Amino acid sequence: MNNPFQHSEEYMDYLMSLPKELYIKILENLFLGVFVSDQNGKTIYVNPAISRHYGRLPEDLVGDSDWGKWEGVVYPPAYKNMLAMKRPLIYRQKNMLSRNYMEIIDTPVMKEDTPDDIDFTVYVIQENFSDVDFDADAKLMEKPEKVKKRQRRNIVGESHAFLKRIVELERIAKSDMSILLLGESGTGKTLIAEYIHQCSDRGFGPFMSINCGAIPDNLLESELFGYASGSFTGANTRGKKGLLESADKGTVFLDEIGDLPLNLQVKLLHAIESKSFLPVGGTTPVHVDVRIISATNKDLKTAIAQKTFREDLYWRIGSFISYIPPLRERKEDIIPLSLHYLKKQNLKYGTNKVFYSLTLLALVNYDWPGNIRELKNVIERMYVLTSGSIIYESKVPEEIRMHVPRTDDKFYYSYDQLLDQVKSYIIQDCYSRRKTSVGVAEELGITQSKASRLIRKYCAKEE
Numbered sequence: 362m363n364n365p366f367q368h369s370e371e372y373m374d375y376l377m378s379l380p381k382e383l384y385i386k387i388l389e390n391l392f393l394g395v396f397v398s399d400q401n402g403k404t405i406y407v408n409p410a411i412s413r414h415y416g417r418l419p420e421d422l423v424g425d426s427d428w429g430k431w432e433g434v435v436y437p438p439a440y441k442n443m444l445a446m447k448r449p450l451i452y453r454q455k456n457m458l459s460r461n462y463m464e465i466i467d468t469p470v471m472k473e474d475t476p477d478d479i480d481f482t483v484y485v486i487q488e489n490f491s492d493v494d495f496d497a498d499a500k501l502m503e504k505p506e507k508v509k510k511r512q513r514r515n516i517v518g519e520s521h522a523f524l525k526r527i528v529e530l531e532r533i534a535k536s537d538m539s540i541l542l543l544g545e546s547g548t549g550k551t552l553i554a555e556y557i558h559q560c561s562d563r564g565f566g567p568f569m570s571i572n573c574g575a576i577p578d579n580l581l582e583s584e585l586f587g588y589a590s591g592s593f594t595g596a597n598t599r600g601k602k603g604l605l606e607s608a609d610k611g612t613v614f615l616d617e618i619g620d621l622p623l624n625l626q627v628k629l630l631h632a633i634e635s636k637s638f639l640p641v642g643g644t645t646p647v648h649v650d651v652r653i654i655s656a657t658n659k660d661l662k663t664a665i666a667q668k669t670f671r672e673d674l675y676w677r678i679g680s681f682i683s684y685i686p687p688l689r690e691r692k693e694d695i696i697p698l699s700l701h702y703l704k705k706q707n708l709k710y711g712t713n714k715v716f717y718s719l720t721l722l723a724l725v726n727y728d729w730p731g732n733i734r735e736l737k738n739v740i741e742r743m744y745v746l747t748s749g750s751i752i753y754e755s756k757v758p759e760e761i762r763m764h765v766p767r768t769d770d771k772f773y774y775s776y777d778q779l780l781d782q783v784k785s786y787i788i789q790d791c792y793s794r795r796k797t798s799v800g801v802a803e804e805l806g807i808t809q810s811k812a813s814r815l816i817r818k819y820c821a822k823e824e
């Protein structure tokens with residue numbers, strides 16, 4: 362297609378005078394994924410944003426004309442249709458890494474002298490933004506100091522599933538509403554609770570947290586509410602402030618609230634409603650001004666039905682309820698989080714280690730039952746185990762490397778794609794152990810030339 366918007370000669374001259382580095386920087390910093398293929402379908406340019414969608418590094422894709430590799434992550438392929446129609450195509454594809462839909466625009470650029478021939482094709486890829494709360498983002502833009510705060514914190518996440526919650530919580534932070542964070546262990550509830558506190562007007566006040574499930578019941582009451590002098594044997598004679606009092610003008614984070622014993626649930630409910638309570642053994646009420654943020658990975662609705670959690674307390678602590686999705690439901694965050702934790706290790710030890718692309722792919726394909734806590738541990742472990750500068754897939758713990766993605770979504774993988782994935786895992790695993798095509802051929806009972814071909818296909822860089 363010829364570009365209908367032709368520049369004037371002067372403007373063209375101006376564009377030509379700009380340094381090449383500027384164009385590279387612009388493309389490299391685009392949030393949208395861009396890649397370009399030549400007239401034969403060979404990839405000639407890939408920007409870093411593509412890694413977010415495909416879990417592969419640009420350098421691993423450039424020079425590649427094996428569309429099967431791309432089709433393995435995006436379904437259905439539309440490239441051939443675009444070539445036949447010779448006009449821009451706009452369509453949606455399901456990203457096989459994140460399971461989200463992406464919007465893609467393929468634009469063929471025709472040759473100047475033979476306008477029927479494609480010179481190259483530009484592909485622009487973006488997530489589906491339909492569920493983004495643009496109003497909330499616009500409000501944040503009006504308040505640069507808030508955005509700065511957001512950047513200051515160590516909260517990493519680019520998926521809409523995650524960003525949507527964060528933007529919502531940033532808004533709620535300003536009010537004094539109680540917040541209940543629900544989500545599996547390791548999803549970042551504690552980190553987010555601290556962030557809410559930072560974003561709130563209480564940010565300069567204290568942030569006190571307690572794990573209700575980790576402290577024996579008999580100590581929990583005095584930890585929370587403090588005790589009066591001489592209230593029990595062994596107690597400090599001057600008495601002790603409890604967590605609620607220490608957090609006055611700040612925020613109290615009650616982690617594992619589902620483990621709070623029933624008698625303390627009653628006392629907590631009363632303290633929240635009257636903004637005062639009696640310390641253990643005390644007779645004078647203590648008045649406090651605190652905001653309560655709670656978290657649990659338990660199903661509180663079931664606990665209410667089983668009468669182990671009070672419904673009135675549930676509504677008190679959960680004026681706003683936010684569900685922090687597990688990592689397997691926001692796979693787009695795996696690569697940014699992995700890079701974040703690798704960067705931290707590099708900074709700590711003054712090194713410059715990088716991931717091999719298949720390492721990242723293996724991480725993305727795993728379900729992470731321990732969520733971000735597990736991911737962080739795995740990155741730190743791989744970092745320590747790598748003596749060179751590239752963290753190869755062989756350093757990924759075996760249970761993660763051998764994990765074949767779930768296939769409960771039938772539309773998700775075709776039979777051929779599934780077969781290809783399995784082949785890829787077998788070859789990669791065998792090659793990471795045997796190191797040579799002779800070894801792979803021997804172990805799998807195939808000819809060496811077939812082994813070499815499969816290694817080139819599935820572990821291209823390592824051969």
Ligand SMILES: Nc1ncnc2c1ncn2[C@@H]1O[C@H](COP(=O)(O)OP(=O)(O)OP(=O)(O)O)[C@@H](O)[C@H]1O
Binds near residue numbers: 616698733
């Ligand atoms: N979005 C994030 N960006 C960077 N690091 C994160 C993020 N979310 C969580 N982490 C890190 O993952 C680890 C676990 O997070 P956190 O303790 O907040 O989870 P949790 O949901 O409170 O877990 P639990 O329910 O077991 O208490 C921490 O080291 C935290 O710093």
